[in-house]
Amino acid sequence: MRAEFVNPFLASLLNVLKTMASMELAPQKPLLKKDEIARGDVSGLIGMVGPQTRGSMSITFDEGLALEIMQRMLGERPNGINDEVTDMVGEITNMVTGGAKRILSEKGYDFEMATPAVVSGRGHTITHKSEGAIIIMPFESEYGKAFIEISFDR
């Protein structure tokens, strides 16, 4: 798991939410996941496969933040996490991974993206099971927290 994989995902999430939802998240210091646990209410998950590495990435949102992004992106605010919200989280997952893929490709790391899956469930946690370290990138906002977690085999 290379440290240079961190910033492309971090920058890509900030860029996607600013562009699509005029939402500015405050990135916190990235951490190695050991005792640290990222809990949230809705998460997008995606697998990545390349010639040099393979891994997985998740983006986890508190419900309040996901609903606020929904309102800003689509002009509607559902009462809770429904199909439209999971569609939006799946799209954000695709866009963030696509953005990181372009940046990493310029650095000589190529991978293909699988299709995303979205998890709903209050206070769930995700554990990435690759051979490398897991990096957590926390983000804060007045509407709730978000976390990116990534892990690559090598």
Place this chain on the structure above:
Amino acid sequence: MRAEFVNPFLASLLNVLKTMASMELAPQKPLLKKDEIARGDVSGLIGMVGPQTRGSMSITFDEGLALEIMQRMLGERPNGINDEVTDMVGEITNMVTGGAKRILSEKGYDFEMATPAVVSGRGHTITHKSEGAIIIMPFESEYGKAFIEISFDR
């Protein structure tokens, strides 16, 4: 999403649990996921990327069933879903996907596997966001239910 993708995953889960845990699950009729929702307490998720297709697969277990498999595979029964249980679910996810990959490769469908991630959280749901249909394969046992869900772009 091709119907012939269903049986390799179904057969592979039955085989892995029988071989590794002497656990016989009763497979139910596979369904298209529309209003059907598979809830569970711990899930393994994995992405797949190939020249002809890409997709994602999840295996979701009720807690009671996951703990019983844990006891039969490793001889210990934790009080709840802990790191050992999520490791085991990640391994099962790898083994089931690896088994299906071998069968599908013989039929001319090749894909590479990403690394798995494991979701913990009581009663969570997973929605696969590919362009194809989502197939649910329910399994029953006296210890609780399990579900495989798969979806491929084409």
